[in-house]
Amino acid sequence: MDMNEIKEIFFQECEEQLAELESGLLKLNDGDRDPETVNAVFRAVHSIKGGAGAFGLEELVAFAHVFETTLDCVRSNKLEPNQDVLKVMLKSADVLADLVTCSRDGGSVEESRTRGLVKELEALANGEAPPAAEAPKAAKPAAAPVVQPTDDSGFQPIPFTFDSFGDDEAVEDQFTYEVTFKPTRELYSKGNEAALLLRDLSRLGEMSIACDMDQLPALESMDPEASYFGWKISITTPKSEDEVRAVFEFAEWDCELDVKSAETAEGEELPMIPVPFDLSALDDEPAEAVQPQAETAAKASVPEATSSVAKAVNAAVEKKESAATAAAAAAQNNAAAASSVGQTIRVDLDRVDRLINLVGELVINQAMLSQSVIENDNNGVSSINMGLEELQQLTREIQDSVMAIRAQPVKPVFQRMSRIVREVADMVGKQIRLVTEGENTEVDKTVIDKIAEPLTHMIRNAVDHGIESPEKREAAGKDPEGTIKLSAKHRSGRILIELIDDGGGINRERVKQKAIDNDLISPDANLSDEEIDNLIFAPGFSTADKISDISGRGVGMDVVKRSIQALGGRISISSRPGLGSTFTMSLPLTLAVLDGMVVTVAGQTLVVPLTAIVETLQPEASAIHSFGANQRLISIRNSFCPLVDVGRILNFRANQANPVDGVALLVESEGGGQRALMVDAIQGQRQVVIKSLEANYTHVPGIAAATILGDGRVALILDVDAVVGASRGQSLKPEMSLAATG
Amino acid sequence: MKKKVLTVDDSRTIRNMLLVTLNNAGFETIQAEDGIEGLEVLEGCNPDVIVTDINMPRLDGFGFIEGVRRNEKYRAVPILVLTTESDAEKKNRARQAGATGWIVKPFDPAKLIDAIERVTA
Numbered sequence: 001m002d003m004n005e006i007k008e009i010f011f012q013e014c015e016e017q018l019a020e021l022e023s024g025l026l027k028l029n030d031g032d033r034d035p036e037t038v039n040a041v042f043r044a045v046h047s048i049k050g051g052a053g054a055f056g057l058e059e060l061v062a063f064a065h066v067f068e069t070t071l072d073c074v075r076s077n078k079l080e081p082n083q084d085v086l087k088v089m090l091k092s093a094d095v096l097a098d099l100v101t102c103s104r105d106g107g108s109v110e111e112s113r114t115r116g117l118v119k120e121l122e123a124l125a126n127g128e129a130p131p132a133a134e135a136p137k138a139a140k141p142a143a144a145p146v147v148q149p150t151d152d153s154g155f156q157p158i159p160f161t162f163d164s165f166g167d168d169e170a171v172e173d174q175f176t177y178e179v180t181f182k183p184t185r186e187l188y189s190k191g192n193e194a195a196l197l198l199r200d201l202s203r204l205g206e207m208s209i210a211c212d213m214d215q216l217p218a219l220e221s222m223d224p225e226a227s228y229f230g231w232k233i234s235i236t237t238p239k240s241e242d243e244v245r246a247v248f249e250f251a252e253w254d255c256e257l258d259v260k261s262a263e264t265a266e267g268e269e270l271p272m273i274p275v276p277f278d279l280s281a282l283d284d285e286p287a288e289a290v291q292p293q294a295e296t297a298a299k300a301s302v303p304e305a306t307s308s309v310a311k312a313v314n315a316a317v318e319k320k321e322s323a324a325t326a327a328a329a330a331a332q333n334n335a336a337a338a339s340s341v342g343q344t345i346r347v348d349l350d351r352v353d354r355l356i357n358l359v360g361e362l363v364i365n366q367a368m369l370s371q372s373v374i375e376n377d378n379n380g381v382s383s384i385n386m387g388l389e390e391l392q393q394l395t396r397e398i399q400d401s402v403m404a405i406r407a408q409p410v411k412p413v414f415q416r417m418s419r420i421v422r423e424v425a426d427m428v429g430k431q432i433r434l435v436t437e438g439e440n441t442e443v444d445k446t447v448i449d450k451i452a453e454p455l456t457h458m459i460r461n462a463v464d465h466g467i468e469s470p471e472k473r474e475a476a477g478k479d480p481e482g483t484i485k486l487s488a489k490h491r492s493g494r495i496l497i498e499l500i501d502d503g504g505g506i507n508r509e510r511v512k513q514k515a516i517d518n519d520l521i522s523p524d525a526n527l528s529d530e531e532i533d534n535l536i537f538a539p540g541f542s543t544a545d546k547i548s549d550i551s552g553r554g555v556g557m558d559v560v561k562r563s564i565q566a567l568g569g570r571i572s573i574s575s576r577p578g579l580g581s582t583f584t585m586s587l588p589l590t591l592a593v594l595d596g597m598v599v600t601v602a603g604q605t606l607v608v609p610l611t612a613i614v615e616t617l618q619p620e621a622s623a624i625h626s627f628g629a630n631q632r633l634i635s636i637r638n639s640f641c642p643l644v645d646v647g648r649i650l651n652f653r654a655n656q657a658n659p660v661d662g663v664a665l666l667v668e669s670e671g672g673g674q675r676a677l678m679v680d681a682i683q684g685q686r687q688v689v690i691k692s693l694e695a696n697y698t699h700v701p702g703i704a705a706a707t708i709l710g711d712g713r714v715a716l717i718l719d720v721d722a723v724v725g726a727s728r729g730q731s732l733k734p735e736m737s738l739a740a741t742g
Numbered sequence: 743m744k745k746k747v748l749t750v751d752d753s754r755t756i757r758n759m760l761l762v763t764l765n766n767a768g769f770e771t772i773q774a775e776d777g778i779e780g781l782e783v784l785e786g787c788n789p790d791v792i793v794t795d796i797n798m799p800r801l802d803g804f805g806f807i808e809g810v811r812r813n814e815k816y817r818a819v820p821i822l823v824l825t826t827e828s829d830a831e832k833k834n835r836a837r838q839a840g841a842t843g844w845i846v847k848p849f850d851p852a853k854l855i856d857a858i859e860r861v862t863a
Contacts, residue, residue, distance in 0.1 A: 002762075003762075005758075006755060006758045006759055006762065009754055009755055009758055010755035012754075013753060013754050013755050039797075039799075040799070042797070043752070043797050043798075043799065046797050047752070047753045047755075047756075047797075050753060050755075050756060050847050050848070050849070051753060051755040051756060052848075053847050053848025053849060054755070054756070054759055054847070054848050054849035054850075056848070061848070188818070189811070189817070189818075189840065190811075190821075190837070190840050190841065190842050191818055191819055191820035191821055191840070191842035191861065192820070192842050192843075192861065193820075193861070193863070195863070196860065196861065196862075196863055199863075200860055249843070250842055250843030250844075250860070250861065253837060
């Protein structure tokens with residue numbers, strides 16, 4: 001693994017952290033005051049900052065730092081996360097996300113935006129916090145974007161590198177320092193080791209050392225964990241006093257340390273035994289530092305050990321070595337078991353896609369196999385048949401399991417929407433709250449990827465057109481803050497996404513007028529409320545009198561509808577004036593397979609998605625009524641329903657077939673109305689693997705996709721909504737013809 | 743004999759950086775994702791030095807360090823705290839919990855190795 005790969009991991013992780021951050025902030029916004037939520041939010045920003053620092057992404061670090069500082073105020077209860085505070089934080093989360101994106105893909109975030117938020121964040125941190133402690137901290141990053149940690153106690157960690165101890169330093173001035181060093185027992189209990197500190201000190205220059213063993217008690221009264229030794233060191237080095245002190249950086253709380261220039265220290269020198277410090281004793285030593293102090297002390301108490309510290313260290317090394325080998329053996333066994341934690345694995349999406357495609361082929365192959373066995377084996381009781389049935393079941397299960405691998409919760413898409421709501425609401429000066437429900441509803445990744453765009457557009461629309469301005473809302477006796485609810489749930493093998501706003505609802509008068517102006521309907525058309533509402537999905541329709549920056553990006557609801565239909569989905573609207581609108585989208589859980597009814601139309605085999613079919617019936621001659629020149633209705637349980645000859649609509653035949661000879665499929669179109677689709681015969685129901693027609697051929701109106709049937713033949717999958725639309729339309733559109741497909 | 747380092751950090755990015763840096767420097771590296779896992783892994787791996795983050799879910803660095811120091815067998819293992827905290831209070835808490843030293847982020851491979859060298863023989 002190289003740095004670039006780690007950077008890739010970093011950006012992936014950022015995405016996760018940003019999602020965590022946003023959902024945490026939204027929870028806080030909803031009044032959640034669980035400290036763990038605050039911690040998670042803090043951790044997310046903290047992690048991003050940490051990683052960004054490692055890659056030198058200074059802009060990101062600087063902003064994350066300010067953000068983190070303010071979050072820390074929340075964490076330590078110095079700042080109450082009220083709505084105003086959270087508004088700034090949510091905006092900051094957006095900027096942070098943008099900074100991450102820019103760091104990855106290049107580009108830059110508007111500096112004014114970042115700077116403005118930095119100010120707001122700092123104001124929050126300063127406003128509520130004790131000014132003495134917080135003010136300088138918050139102000140710092142703005143001035144110096146690279147976080148160079150210093151702290152208020154005056155402690156400054158000094159990066160310690162050996163690189164600077166080059167040979168050419170001999171020409172520098174040499175200083176002599178007298179160092180007195182007396183560790184406390186805490187120094188050892190925290191895993192520090194006097195010998196190592198002395199070793200590091202010795203690397204700074206020439207030194208002589210004396211061990212002060214005055215406090216060493218008799219062996220029997222000795223506490224193995226106490227600290228009895230002190231050292232006096234005289235060192236000559238080109239380094240400054242601070243650099244000498246820096247050696248004891250980790251230990252400075254746990255020892256008595258005194259560093260003086262030789263000149264000032266001279267007078268008070270105590271008699272001591274100078275001992276050459278032997279560095280080699282420490283080299284090549286295994287590091288199992290199990291109670292080094294105790295051993296050092298024990299050895300040193302033996303009379304002859306008074307000679308040198310180095311010897312004592314040597315002895316400690318020997319002892320440690322034997323202790324270490326014993327421990328290592330026992331340790332080895334547990335290591336493997338302990339590290340096997342984790343319930344998820346990451347798999348490259350390509351691999352999953354390949355697997356899904358292969359399973360698709362398997363399903364087709366299995367169907368073909370079944371078919372040929374049935375054709376060649378008429379008695380139908382052979383063991384081959386039994387085996388095939390099991391194979392079919394297994395194939396189905398494999399397919400379901402494989403599809404489940406690619407299933408993802410809609411959460412990330414929903415989270416993106418909350419940002420869009422914030423931004424657009426800010427832009428148009430509205431107050432809007434986004435409530436999400438059922439974010440953990442799972443759906444195939446391919447579907448998730450494709451719903452983001454239409455959903456974004458619908459959300460923009462809801463904010464821009466749906467919710468009224470705060471003044472208008474107040475005048476209407478509503479909460480000035482509008483609510484948009486986004487929910488997802490599974491329903492009968494599909495995912496249902498609802499977008500509900502509590503705005504003004506569809507202004508039917510205006511919609512109708514607009515449709516008339518745009519020649520979409522004739523001025524005297526008599527339309528139901530529902531039909532008027534659905535006009536907003538008509539191509540070329542836009543209700544906003546002036547096309548705003550927000551929703552008028554050249555796409556209307558017709559594009560939204562088309563893209564949802566392209567997914568095999570449906571969209572409908574219901575609206576109540578003054579109370580708001582509800583958009584309902586129903587989408588397949590996967591774009592890979594489909595449960596369909598296989599039918600025959602004019603000698604062609606077609607597949608009708610099962611989800612569209614309400615019921616099937618055999619029309620009787622008495623139920624068919626002619627209506628106008630070539631329209632027919634079928635009466636079903638005392639209501640009339642337009643009859644649509646699929647063969648005629650698709651131009652399979654020139655004249656309408658006699659309905660009595662065929663079968664009617666009662667379907668519900670997304671407009672809410674029912675239509676009876678006439679087909680010649682039903683062959684059966686089966687699951688088919690969807691093969692894109694666009695990818696392999698070209699888009700054919702009225703046809704959603706294609707599939708390969710068990711007998712190896714290609715069958716087209718009917719686009720029910722398009723067929724119904726064409727039948728409802730004033731005339732068949734010229735391109736609404738299958739002539740192109742032969 | 744390779745020195746063994748146990749790293750405890752919840753960030754995948756930092757874990758990978760630690761792994762690459764330590765392996766390149768000739769250390770054997772064992773990794774855990776939070777304090778709880780760190781204490782579990784510790785039992786079997788007998789590290790020469792531990793490098794831990796502070797902010798972690800489930801069990802943070804302070805709790806982890808205290809846990810190590812309470813463990814009869816491993817209480818003398820040097821522990822380095824990997825931290826972006828410039829806050830003296832946090833450093834103090836880590837020290838009180840029993841940290842041996844610290845490495846201030848941004849993550850810098852040279853700094854990390856130096857700090858490890860300082861606390862191990």
